[in-house]
Amino acid sequence: MALPPHVFVIFGATGDLARRKLFPGLLRLWNAGLLPADLRVIGTGRHSPGTDDEFRDQVRDALGDTTGWDDLAPRLSFTPSDADDGTTGGAGGDGGGDGGGDTDLARAVRAAEEELGGGDVRRIVYLSVPPAVMTPMVGMLGRTGLAQRSRLVLEKPFGTDLASARELGAGLREVYREEDVFRIDHFLGKEPVQNILALRFANGVFEPAWNNRHVRYVQIDVPEEDGIEGRASFMESTGAFRDMISTHLLQVLAFVAMERPRELTPDAVHAAKAELLRSVRPLDPARTVFGQYAGYRDTEGVDPDSDVETFVAAEVFVENPRWSGVPFLLRTGKGMGGTRRTVTVGFADPEPALFPDADGPPAELVLELTEQPDAALDVRAKDPGPGSALRRGRMVLDVPGGDAALEAYERLLLDVVHGDRTLFTTADEVERLWELCDPVPADPPPVREYPRGSWGPRDALDLPGPRGWRVPE
Secondary structure, eight states: OOOOOEEEEEETTTSHHIIIIIHHHHHHHHHTTOSOSSEEEEEEOSSOOSSHHHHHHHHHHHOSOOTTHHHHGGGEEEOOOOTTTTTTSOOOTTTSOTTSSOOHHHHHHHHHHHHTTSSSOEEEEEEOOOHHHHHHHHHHHHHHTTTTTEEEEEESOSOSSHHHHHHHHHHHHHHOOGGGEEEEOGGGGSHHHHHHHHHHHSOTTTGGGOSTTTEEEEEEEEEOSSOOTTOHHHHHHHHHIIIIIIIIIHHHHHHHHOOOOSSSSHHHHHHHHHHHHHHBOOOOGGGEEEEEETTGGGSTTSOTTOOOOSEEEEEEEBOSTTTTTOEEEEEEESSBSOOOOEEEEEEOOOSSOSSTTOOSSOOEEEEEOSSSOEEEEEEEEEOSSSSOOEEEEEEEEOOTTGGGOOOHHHHHHHHHHHTOOTTSBOHHHHHHHHHHHTHHHHSOOOEEEEOTTBSOOHHHHHTTOTTOOSSOO
């Protein structure tokens, strides 16, 4: 069935995320024939890049592959807007009309819809804006009527603590129904994260051992070699903890640890995640390590006395019968010794031991959260030759057709078009995540300096105990 006409409105259309992910993703989806044939994309923000043609040139210059650009470009335009727009207009939101505030942006959206024939034209509003202006932006969408018939996509972080998350949630409820809000976490759009559910629940080999009788630890490790060049303002205002732990890494933990959903529907998956998050113990500042790479303060846009953390490692526990006593170790940081996105499930050794030289790491299931499915089971195997010596062996998961995988933002943008909220975050999840995280910023650990190109502060390297971090190995 053909998709109805759509108008995308992208706030922050000249920003880093739009250049790196949103417009390249839209172009690839367009080339694949996965977007509506009748499409308009209106970029918006406080500062105009100039004419529509100048905006298109700016987008084109950011694209790595411009295949199909000449076909998509005429559908793009730019109209300035501000969170204060429509302050003298009437009500918007669910109860207001499209003309609640007769602003330039509202007129541009209506004009685009008229060009598409009016009638059943759907709106998607994408807010890629700082947390401080997100709630005022939502209010503006209600005042101007832009919230009418729209699905709203929000970029994390969803607030900066529990109080601000609740304030944002209240502002959203005044304007939008929860089913029309898509809180995006691009880690959940990655094929390997989704494959966690398939490995667990579509195979009889892993699920029987997916518990504290057989698993000794889980590591969710996301080091990044790059620093924060070009993103100093974001890091200074957010920090690595709010950027990564309260969103991406705890969301991945939920996928790894949750119980089997009753079915693969948005409501069932969200219910299983919510049940799991209620069992997570709030993070302990004493088992959390903050770090800042050497040279961070010399970066343009960074306060010379900044104590913002560019690195976090934390130990997390799930207090339920399946996982009680199993440490979940989270690590992320900038300026580190490599770039990886790895989930490692370490299994218990059999007791009693039959092979006397069975030392070294235990069997580990290793999931690489790259764009292509990549999983391996590292095991001990007999070393060829006489005797019973052991060596490390590897079983590799080979998923045919991996080239068809969509990049995370592409997958999630497509899900918004189709109204599928399975891989998005609910309001209840957001508030629960902040309940778990708030003890750390309330009593933050000291920020330890670490050399750029290393694997983090000494305290973090010691956090997993004798096994250490699997990355690097």
